[in-house]
Amino acid sequence: MFSALLQSVSLTQRALLVSLLLCCVPASALELTGIPNSHDPATLMKDGDTYFHFTTGGGVWYSRSTDLTDWGNPGTIFGSGWPSWINDAVPGFEGEFWAPDAIQMGDYFYVYYSVSTFGSSRSAIGVVRTPSLKNPNWQDLGMVVQSYGGSDEINAIDAALFRDHDGRVYMSYGSWFGGLGVAEINQSTGKLASGVTKIYGGGHQSIEAPYITRNGDYYYLFFTRGKCCQGSNSTYKVQVARSTSVFGPYTDERNLLPNEDGKRKGPGHIGILKQDGCNFTTTHYYDLNDGGTAKLDIQMMTFSGGWPSMTHNFNNIMDCGGTSEGLYQIQSRRSGKSLEIEYADTENGGNVVQYDFNNGLHQQWYVIDQGTGNYSLINALSLKSMDVWGVSTSAGANIAQYDYLGGDGQRWQFNSVTGNYVEIESELSGMLLDVYGNSTENQANIVQWDRTGRSNQHWTMIRQY
Structure with a gap:
């Protein structure tokens, strides 16, 4: 029951729910x-x-x-x-x-x-x-x-x-x-x-x-x-x-x-x-x-x-309402394809797209807990951060990689969605990672967009170790 409740609420609500429930659970x-x-x-x-x-x-x-x-x-x-x-x-x-x-x-x-x-x-x-x-x-x-x-x-x-x-x-x-x-x-x-x-x-x-x-x-x-x-x-x-x-x-x-x-x-x-x-x-x-x-x-x-x-x-192996640190494949619910840096680029500005998973490091991301409800998403190949390009707060702004500078455009939150999926929300704009045009094709661009509830904004976090 506890796990089901956690999957149905946002990260902020989840943390509050954890604290309320744990106050009543003998430790x-x-x-x-x-x-x-x-x-x-x-x-x-x-x-x-x-x-x-x-x-x-x-x-x-x-x-x-x-x-x-x-x-x-x-x-x-x-x-x-x-x-x-x-x-x-x-x-x-x-x-x-x-x-x-x-x-x-x-x-x-x-x-x-x-x-x-x-x-x-x-x-x-x-x-x-x-x-x-x-x-x-x-x-x-x-x-x-x-x-x-x-x-x-x-x-x-x-x-x-x-x-x-x-x-x-x-x-x-x-x-x-x-x-x-x-x-x-x-x-x-x-x-x-x-x-x-x-x-x-x-x-x-x-x-x-x-x-x-x-x-x-x-x-x-x-x-x-x-x-x-x-x-x-x-x-x-x-x-x-x-x-x-x-x-x-x-x-x-x-x-x-x-x-x-x-x-x-x-x-x-x-x-x-x-x-x-x-x-x-x-x-x-x-x-x-x-x-x-x-x-x-x-x-x-x-x-x-x-x-x-x-x-x-x-209590043994608790869930404190967050995501475990680690190396992840981030897979689209809509297409089954994974977030990657296009062409395995290691330079600033390398584009984030979706593609069939082939186990490349450019398709894997370090999720790093900042202890504030926010996370860094660092590409395992380039060691650069997932970034809202141009520090934009507009719908449709491109998602790319850039050296980590600690700004809000490089900080992300995970909101639970029913079915063990998450939304990935920008701290800067409050918008979500979105496969542009609801596409299921390889190399479809990743942008930020207002919440629609559609599956092209839902992601599966698949831990690689």
């Missing part, structure tokens, strides 16, 4: 079962119907779940061996890979991993990729960044990846020694696309495990302070600071998760899964009721007054 902490062991967990990734949880362990260890609650079916990326480049980069490495993180870019899932030895800044971050997590074919791409043991270097561990509103991907990393850094990632190679910018810490402060996310106009830098790896004696706690730039400065540091909360001691290593408008947030903690064993924890993050807060009190 409780999510109790994980199966194999919940974890230390420095990666952001949860979903491939089809399965979630993947990568964490510190031999061979880059991971487990799987279909409901976020029961975890099992473990595996490793490298088995008992490791890539040969590691032997030169980190002498003495013994196979324990630290603090992985995962992201999907283009046709691949990428997993970033750390190699080091305890207490040393002679470290490296590597990356491996596969076209599928459910049926993996891992290809190691080698080193992404390295530190050489200097006392003031940014230690090359604890990588964390995130995609900004403009489609760019950034990696933050670091610990103690020289503090925390961030760099842009080349989405074709998985390697650095820019130099590293120091953003926080340094001078051997007890700081590590950064993670950046964006909500509205602010970037939020999460990190841990204290000491890990001491079970029930861990002094870890999770802090947060914010900035209007991904490169900082990050200010007004405040505590997000205290060192101890009931049975949970020493939380650390934030990751955020943005699904159905919710922020499912992962950390590890040391279980005081189980001898200080490190376990996975999943909480819900919300934002109020410009700052995040966390709660264990939510």
Whole structure:
């Protein structure tokens, strides 16, 4: 009944309905079962119907779940061996890979991993990729960044990846020694696309495990302070600071998760899964009721007054009245054809048309939740934004691609339509994406138009992973 109600109302009405219904639904902490062991967990990734949880362990260890609650079916990326480049980069490495993180870019899932030895800044971050997590074919791409043991270097561990509103991907990393850094990632190679910018810490402060996310106009830098790896004696706690730039400065540091909360001691290593408008947030903690064993924890993050807060009190796999972040095929209800950039153009002004789907990246779009009810739609080939051409508010204005500038003509809302379809509404004009002339032909132009209720304004969002 809840799902049916959500499909019949607009996004704004949907969010209000969710909040009204959830106020009457008893919520409780999510109790994980199966194999919940974890230390420095990666952001949860979903491939089809399965979630993947990568964490510190031999061979880059991971487990799987279909409901976020029961975890099992473990595996490793490298088995008992490791890539040969590691032997030169980190002498003495013994196979324990630290603090992985995962992201999907283009046709691949990428997993970033750390190699080091305890207490040393002679470290490296590597990356491996596969076209599928459910049926993996891992290809190691080698080193992404390295530190050489200097006392003031940014230690090359604890990588964390995130995609900004403009489609760019950034990696933050670091610990103690020289503090925390961030760099842009080349989405074709998985390697650095820019130099590293120091953003926080340094001078051997007890700081590590950064993670950046964006909500509205602010970037939020999460990190841990204290000491890990001491079970029930861990002094870890999770802090947060914010900035209007991904490169900082990050200010007004405040505590997000205290060192101890009931049975949970020493939380650390934030990751955020943005699904159905919710922020499912992962950390590890040391279980005081189980001898200080490190376990996975999943909480819900919300934002109020410009700052995040966390709660264990939510129901399993909620729908918060939004669209999950991810890579999508956007298919016309009227024609069954998909939105693409005509001729796979990568330049500004490339036209958005409909065409038979052939699995090209120019036919796929990153949907990026801005945390405000609006979304970016970034083409997976060009990494440019879907745009109302000329900042027009007129019916019939063309839809094209352009570098993301953050204007209202590049912000979109999804309104539910009966039958699991959506309308895609421009924040600028309030008009809808429309197949011009109600056409069913390949290369028919996409424009904005007043709401008609016809099927050429209805779209199916088909997630590609």
